[in-house]
Amino acid sequence: MIKGKKIIVVLPAYNASKTLEKTYNEIPFDIVDEVIIVDDCSGDETALVAKKLGIKHIIQHEKNKGYGGNQKTCYTAALNFDADIVIMLHPDYQYTPKLIHSMAFLIANEVYPVVIGSRILGKGALKGGMPMYKYIANRGLTFFQNVLMNQKLSEYHSGFRAYDKSVLEMINYNSNSDDFVFDNQFLAQIFYKGFEIAEITCPTKYFEEASSINFKRSLQYGFGVIKTSFQYFLTKNNIYKFSIFK
8 A cells, every 4th residue: 555545556457477477576566456367268378377476466357458457447347346546457478567557656745636647758669679560559549649639648559558446437448449548548537527647658569479469450549549539629619529538
């Protein structure tokens, strides 16, 4: 805990058996109270590794629900366990758990209600091996979203995030996509509700075992991001209100 606030780390897992232990061992349990892992019907031994590590809260989907569907289960479970601060960490070891301290303290001290680990601040993305086409797409989509949504984030596409429970309670994240665009929709909803977002520099690692979507799925994600941005713009300017912002 920090200042009496319960901190829960949620791990949306899919085929993470090779990286889960590394990720788990770097979680700072001097402040983290509980860990919840949601195994999205993996085809490997993710759940078995989680049990061997002693993770108490293991949720297994009987059918694959997708990246967004996995997060929905994660956040609902965290709130059910009375979390005050929820850290969403990928168990593929692409993001370092060593930043959890910094992210949690910003929320616990009521500086910001949402914190994102940004791969773009500094030189973390390319240094960590992000493919050039993904880097260029990241920069282009981020610029487009900042203009359309009148914001100034360095990136909208990081999967390392921390939330105060008030954010999760106020936003209808269950109305979002079950696919990868879930993250982007969630950020749009956060801005729509008037919450501020902090960013901290986050190193990243791209390697064989780290999860990554292929070029085709990346294109689908990109079009989803553009759609979300237009939906935000139209809703914010009272032209047409889309259901994810209700």
